[in-house]
Structures are given as structure tokens and as C-alpha cells.
Amino acid sequence: MDSVEHPPVSCLICPSVRLRHYTLEENDGDLFQVINISYYSFSGLEDDNPDDRDFDHRLYLLYWCNNKYSRNESLCGACKSKETGTTYYFCVDCKVSYHKECVESPPLIKSFYHPKHHLQLSYDSYYENISCSYCDLRYDGLMLYYYCFTCKFGLHPVCATRPSFLNYPKRHEHDLNIFPRKVDLTCDVCGVFGSKSFIFVCLQCDFIVHTSCIYLPFVIKISRHDHRLSFTYSLPRILSCGVCRQKVDGNYGNYSCMKDCSYLVHSKCATRKDVWDGNELDEEPEDDYENLNCFEVIGDGIIHHFSHSHHMRFENKTANIVHDEEKLCQACVLPLYGGGVYNCIKSNCDFVLHEACANLPRTKQHMAHPYPFILQVSDTKNCFFCGYCGRFSYGFRYVCNKGGESISIDLRCAAISEPFDHQCHPHPLFLSNELGKSRPCSICRRKILRTLNCIECGFFLCFYCVTLPYEVRYEHDEHFITLSYKENASLNWCEVCEETFDSDKWLYTCHECGNAFHIPCLLGKCAPYMKPSQNLFFEEGEFNLTPNIGLTRSICYLCERRCQDKIMFEVYDDDDEKKLYCYRHLQANKKLLIDNLTCFS
Secondary structure, three states, rough: OOOOOOOOOOOOOHHHHHHHEEEEEEEEEEEEOOOOOOOOOOOOOOOOOOOOOOHHOOOOOOOEEEOOOEEEEOOOOOOOOOEEEEEEEEEOOOOEEOHHHOOOOOEEEEOEEEEEEEEEEEEEOOOOOOOOOOOOOEOOOOOOOEEEEOEEEEEEEEOOOOOEEEEOOOOOOOOOEEEOOOOOEEEOOOEEEEEOOOEEEOOOEEEEEEEOOOOOOOOOOOOOOOOEEEEOOOOOOOOEEEOOOOOOOOOEEEEEEEEOOOEEEEEHOOOOOOOOOOOOOOOOOOOOOOOOOEEEEEEEOOEEOOOOOOOEEEEEEEOOOOOOOEEEOOOOOEOOOEEEEEEEEEOOOEEEEEHHHOOOOEEEEOOOOOEEEEEEEEOOOEEOOOOOOOEEEOOEEEEEEOOOOEEEEEEEHOOOOOOOOOOOOOEEEEEEEOOOOEEOOOOOEEEEOOOOEEEOOEEEEEEEHOOOOOOEEEEEEEEEEEEEEEOOOOOOOOOOOOOOOOOOOOOEEEEOEEEEHHHHHHHHHOOOOOOOOOOEEEEEEEEEEEOOOOOOOOOOOOOEEEEEEEEEEEEEEEOOOOOOOOHHHHOOOOOOOOOOOOOOO
């Protein structure tokens, strides 16, 4: 429970009031909203009108809150950064928490981190290239900060009032002192050379550390490795980083595996937000993921799977069974071409699972997401959108609701791990390590932010293409059709649409018969993992999937052409009139479908 203390007699001004009373000043062509009024008196405010909003604000007090038992994780209402912690000011009128430093911020200060000039309190700068020189956080509008117009130097109020020395024995045994200039030196913790942030130094030990690296965790769990990693300064041999694949310098800090394996990661790579979940695990007990079995063994070859109400029996199918697209695994929505399967023992129930799908882990850590995924069975009346490959699919999925977002991935994307060996490329592939940089996929040529890369050559695959089946069946060909690059000049036209091939795209070919197919013509433009006679439910409406495999293909309502795809979308308008759309035009009509519906073109 919070213990509340009344503020002193001199009334503190709520930051929201001070921020509305600024002076607009220009410096080198950039506009700054400068705050010159004090934080403890209303005498400088021109708000004598009783109807004024600030006049009413005087009736409310800022309460000093000391919450010793739980942490206030809300951001400061003034600087919009950092959790306000266990002690903070709370405005009854704004219903907002504020840092003590932000409330009690004088218009001008002198800071240890910039002793040459005074720092001016400012707010909501029109100048976009300002960031806090201590914590490296960039100001993103509507933020309170201190600024030196001469040196173009900024600090958060919290950072500006930090002490000039630091005692943190867990990082270094001696006191660390601030070096009040940005210089190009190599940090002993992260191994990065540069002057992006301030440094603390120990002259006795020749120890240097960035302000942003002082409190890096000591034991962590990352998405790229199965075991915990521990921070260390020594490295007996030269290894490559498990994230960026570059050399790790053993003279500086890094994270190494706590088990008997030679896995190593740069400090900066290990603590990236897309790799690490932000939890410090030092002195925390080892807590392995709760990988519950997906089924209970009932008898010899008989199981009860959590996804189905009936018992299932194991059968071993031969590899040369007749091609049947109607018999699909309920988990991965792929045909049963052979191998072990589990069939429902009820004669009138067609529920079937591949042996591998029946043994899927209930909890899974994926290399592209810092939080674990939970296996879920999708509603048979609905499909879901895979956050990695962009397909709509049925069947089982892995779901994660942590980290401020909800993401679902299908079983094909969930199965990808590093290093990934693709049949179409001789070298192993690794997840892209450059955040925010898009690359053209070598198969579909689309620019994608998340790709699997070859570190030896310029080969990149998006998650859509990396999960394309390497071998598929075609109803009019007795052989397997394989995915390959167009190298044979005689392969000029597609057997399905009878149109020519682009010279720089991949295709499916039958090497025995010499037949070739566009990828979407053979698999379907929407996805090869969707079932006809099912429904799609979105906020914008309901769409029925209808098969389009007859001798006479259906006509799309928008393009007025016969669609070659295996599935069309059946929509009923306000007059209850049925209309059929091909995938490409349904995607283009944003009134009917959400914007992120993707298509392989």
C-alpha cells in the first residue's frame, strides 16, 4: 500500500502546467520551446482568469508517493521515459505519475555531465536530432529535457542530476568516475569503439564502460540458444557470435553458454530487444519451459492427444501411396504422403496427424522472437494469420501474447531454426542480424525485413519462400515436382496458365517429364495450406472459401476473368447477392479485407 506524504508549504506546480507556459526560441534555424517559470510558485503564470484551466489546476496537489512494495511501471508524464519506480509524484488532476527530478526541475542547471555551460529546460523541440547523451534515448516530441544550445547537447532531467561517480561492485570493484566528454574509446563491457554515449572510467584499472552498459545483465536467456548465457570478460579461443556471426574479441565482455557447449554472443547482440526478453536471471532458479507431452499413452500404439476428444491409433503408411489432397493432417494441413500417422479410432471421424505433428512440443522458443510460444489448436471454422510468412492457414499454431503484442506462427515457420539447410542452396542460412534493413528474397524478389541469409554469398530467403515445399505432387504427373531456379532455357511456359516465365524467378519443375509450373499456379496464390469449404472471419466481414477445380473455372467479380487458382472467395453483399473474388483482387479491395493480407505474386 502506498504511503502518502503531503508536499511542502510552497506549492509544487504540476509539470503539465509548466509545459503550457513556454517561450518559443530559435537557435541555428531550429525552434525550441523553452521553459523559464519556476516549479514551486504560481506567481509567474498569466492565468488570473478563474475559468482558465491552469487556475483550476491550482486546486489540486502533487502527492509524494512512496510505494515500498511494488514498482510503478508507468512512464513519466513529463519526460515520457523510464519507469517512475517506487517513489514519484502523482497529480490528482492529471492522474499521471512524474519523476521527482522532472517535477523539481529548475529552468537552468549546471550538470556534472556538461560543466562548461548551463543547460536550459526545454520541451517538445522541433529539432529532431536530439537524444539524451547519458541513456541514448531519442526525444520523440512532447518530452521534457535539458539542452545546451551551444554544444547541441541534451539530457533527461533524471540523467542530468545523476552523481558524477558510481559504485557498482557487481560490475567493477572500484568506484567509477564520469568522464564529461564524449571520446572514441572501446568499452570493456560491450567491446564497441566509439563516442555514442558517456563513459565511466577507473584510472586504477584502466577500465572503461559506457553509461548504457553499466547495468547490462549477468545471466540471460536469449531466443537464439537453448541454454542460459553468462557474462564474462575472458575468452580462451576465438569464436564467432551466435547472432551476428562476426568474430568475438576475447579481450572484452561477451556472453557465453553456461552448459557444455561453445556458444558465444557479443554483449550488444545478446541484449537486443528482438533477441533478449529483458529479464535478468542471475540468482534465479533454472526454470525450463514446461514442455508437457501433447498426448497420453493409452496402450500399444494408442494415444489420447490433447487436441482431439477421441483416442488415436498409430499406423505406418508406405511412401508410395496414391496422391490424395483430401486427406490432410489436422496440424500442418499437409497431405499424407507416407510415414507414420495417427488416425482417430472412430470410423466416422477423419481426424489424422502426422507422427511428427503429434509429438510437437507444447512450448517452443523461436529464434526470431524473444518470448516463448504456446501450441494452440485453431478453431476449425476460422483461419489465422502467420506473423512470419504472411499466410493465412488452418491447423495448429504457436501463439505468444507477451512483449506487448500478440503473434501467431504456423508450424512450418515454427520449425525453422539456425543453421537452416535449404535444398536449393549449398550453404547454411541464418536469421538476418540487421534490424530495420530489408533485403530482396532470392526466390520471390520481394524486399522483406526478416530474412534468412547466407553469410558466404548474397542469398536471402523470406519466411514465405523458405517454407515452400521442396517437393510437391501434381495431379497430372506421376513424379514429384521440385522447386528450382530457371536454368533450362527450354522451360518457356507454365503447364497450368500457359504463360511464359520470368528469367529471374524460381519455379516448380518435373525433371523426368520436362514440365514446369509457376509457384502460385501449382500451389495456389492464397496459400497451399487452406481448406476449401471453410470460412474466414475478419472485422470487415465473412468470406467463404470455395473450391475452383472444375473444368470450367469461376469468373472473378472484379477482374471479370476466369480465375486459375484452386480457391476463390465467396462474399455476400448487402442485397444477399453472391460474388466470387480471386485472391489478388480481394486483397486489393481494402473495404473487404485487412491490409496485411499477403499474396505470392
